[in-house]
Amino acid sequence: MGAMGEFDLLDRFRARLPAGHARLLVGSGDDAAVTVPGGATATSVDAAVDGVHFRRAWATPAQIGGKALAAGLSDLAAMGAGPGEAYIALGVPPDFGEEACLELLDGVLDVAGRNDMVIAGGDLVRSAVLTVCVTAVGHAESAEDLVTRSGARPGDAVVVTGELGAAAAGLALLQRPELEEMAGLADADALRKRQLEGCCRPAEGRALAAAGASAMIDLSDGLAADAGHIAVAGGLSLEIDAGLLPLAAGVTEIADAAGEDPLVLAANGGEDYELLACLPEERVAEGVRRLGELGTPLTRVGRVVPGEGAAVRLPDGRRLRPAGFDALA
């Protein structure tokens, strides 16, 4: 970790980090962390900035840190990579105190612990705006075990993990608190929490890779946009039936209260951090079985065909226009 002037805080950070680990020979406090990776390595870098990716008025420091790491782990999940190391670079403004920094780190460590990730180092600097940059490194026995975006084939089934729309509904609730009463929801906290804490599906990613996924992506920009990334990378088309999308509990009520189509909210809302995968038809049953063992639903939502781009069709036949998702823009 680099210098912030606040060496005390740096010491308190380091006291919370592991000095070593089976995969980590030298941890925080030297010039660089030393690891002994085996086989292939997947590396993802994600920056989250106050006012753009989160709002301090909405999220606790622990939620900010935990969600930032979860977003990185979601990228690793989409490769089917196993757990590894993460590095946290924190840009700290004057009004974000030492205790808040430690709470943020605790949020990072909590998500790391639940996902068998080792926080191996990072940086701590002053900044005009709270910034959390996460480098997440995952491992696989060989590069062939990792799933890119580009391997889909015409005829493959398109499947998604879990349920969609909760993060977008949570964002709507945070932006318009009156929606909670309008929607008559018994429990809106789960939706807000999904927006504020994020999600990642690393075990599901590895299970889908093992089941034979030909291409995979995590749903950060929204299903319509992310399906488009798979289509472009593979030079083919994904036909998705929005009527098949698995909606999270409460999404329909919030969408109705907001005067939006729940299917559009689920298809265009970002930050669900579920996985979208393409699976050869004969491997779908195995994918469903493996995810069932993890307690996570796997839903077939479409298929891969020759062509260009992703087409999400609503039940009334209209084609959804993919919207780039920008949480707080």
Add this chain to the structure above:
Amino acid sequence: MGAMGEFDLLDRFRARLPAGHARLLVGSGDDAAVTVPGGATATSVDAAVDGVHFRRAWATPAQIGGKALAAGLSDLAAMGAGPGEAYIALGVPPDFGEEACLELLDGVLDVAGRNDMVIAGGDLVRSAVLTVCVTAVGHAESAEDLVTRSGARPGDAVVVTGELGAAAAGLALLQRPELEEMAGLADADALRKRQLEGCCRPAEGRALAAAGASAMIDLSDGLAADAGHIAVAGGLSLEIDAGLLPLAAGVTEIADAAGEDPLVLAANGGEDYELLACLPEERVAEGVRRLGELGTPLTRVGRVVPGEGAAVRLPDGRRLRPAGFDALA
């Protein structure tokens, strides 16, 4: 790379990055980069923030990007690691345009190319303040080939690469332009450039590791503070004779004009990004020979003794107090 809303800029970024490389199977554009590391890996994360680590009024975009990467490579140099991959997360404020972003990336790519590093991905996000976060990954055949801060032994010689004080003198010139005329320097540009562009010594780091360095660190906080880090990590003391410090050309003139002691400037001024190493006495000649082959001087400045902390003594017998260095605080 993640979404910025400005997909065009992201495409222009990606067009400049390698799609693949001998060490890089999947580059920018998928969920994560895929590499096949052999042996051991050293990873460093450094964030640089406008107004804290650099000033847009002083540095070109290319200098900002190049220095940020160089700082990461300097950490790898201090481990004796070989070249690898780097990831750049860029936080871009509204008044830092697309062309400036591309110039910054060109500065990164220039330094990467000169050091055999592959830019394997990153992130591009909006931010209230220009932020460059660099993750640098270097490789070695085995962890034993890497040099940490903690292996110094009493009796070892303390050596430094290159020349000291140029970055601090350059900073003084940027803060007080009148010093240039007061100092009567023929060429002050080299000093300013050293401050604005940084430096890294990866080949020298590997040469010192091969020569048998027992501990090594790069001089980012200033020699006195960084020698202290080696002392604390090894549970011993470094006695450094400031009169032996190799001063860069112009440092004495700038220090005199500013009314400072040139040796204090060289010992406490940060960001030289030279290397300080401890070498067993019988390996010093080999270290000098190997660095001579690289055209870089290696200067003995002190020795390791039992005790605690680093002691930098001025020629008049006074002991220098290590000052934490904070470039623009």
